[in-house]
Amino acid sequence: MYDRGSGSSSPPEEIAYLLAEAGRAVDALMAERPGLRLLDPVHQTVLRTLAELGPHARLDLAEYLQATPSVVTQAIDDLLAQGLMQSMVVTMGGRHEVVALTPAGTTALNAMQHDLESLHSTLLASLTKGERAQLRYLLRRVRASATRAGVLRPSPS
Incomplete structure (x- = not known):
């Protein structure tokens, strides 16, 4: 139970402490769940995006996610190695490597969502x-402020 009387008398100090504690709680809970333990946020975002939008070329996926191509390429390579994605070459308007979810990738994504x-x-x-809706709204605003301040990269979608 939250005790309003405990903690720092400085609101900025208390907010920073509470945000850090919430982050540690999320990390601890994620570590206990196999679907979240195996995939970091970039891997999760790539899988979720392919599930929502279907197969994509590597570079198009990186552009869509507003992420560095090397970061997305590494995530794709990891997911291919785990059998969660498959790669195919398409020759429409040039030669492109397209990646798509495998059934195992869909299963992993469903397990992650459940977790x-x-x-x-x-x-x-x-x-x-x-x-909960208000917390989500406020946290999105905090994240946007951190992104504008250059502390965080823009989030993919």
């Missing part, structure tokens, strides 16, 4: 649906 929902339920159990 995320479980993590969400555990961590945010004391919040109402409206409070």
Whole structure:
């Protein structure tokens, strides 16, 4: 239970502490779930994007995700090695390597989604649906501010 009376008397100090603690809690809960432990956020984003949009060329995927091509290429190579994606060469308007999800990739994505929902339920159990929506909105604004300040890269989609 949250105790309003405890913590620092300095609101900025307390907010920084609480955000750090929340991050540690998310990391700890993610480490307990196999679907999240195997895939870092870049890998998760690549899988989710391919599930939503279908097969994509490597460079198009990096451009769509607004990510460095080398970062996306490394994630794709990792996912190919795990059998979660497949690669094929397409010769329409030139030669392109296109990547797509495999059935194993779809299964991994479903397991990851299940684990995320479980993590969400555990961590945010004391919040109402409206409070969860408000928290999401506020955290998106905090992230946008951090991105504008150059602390974080723009998030993929």
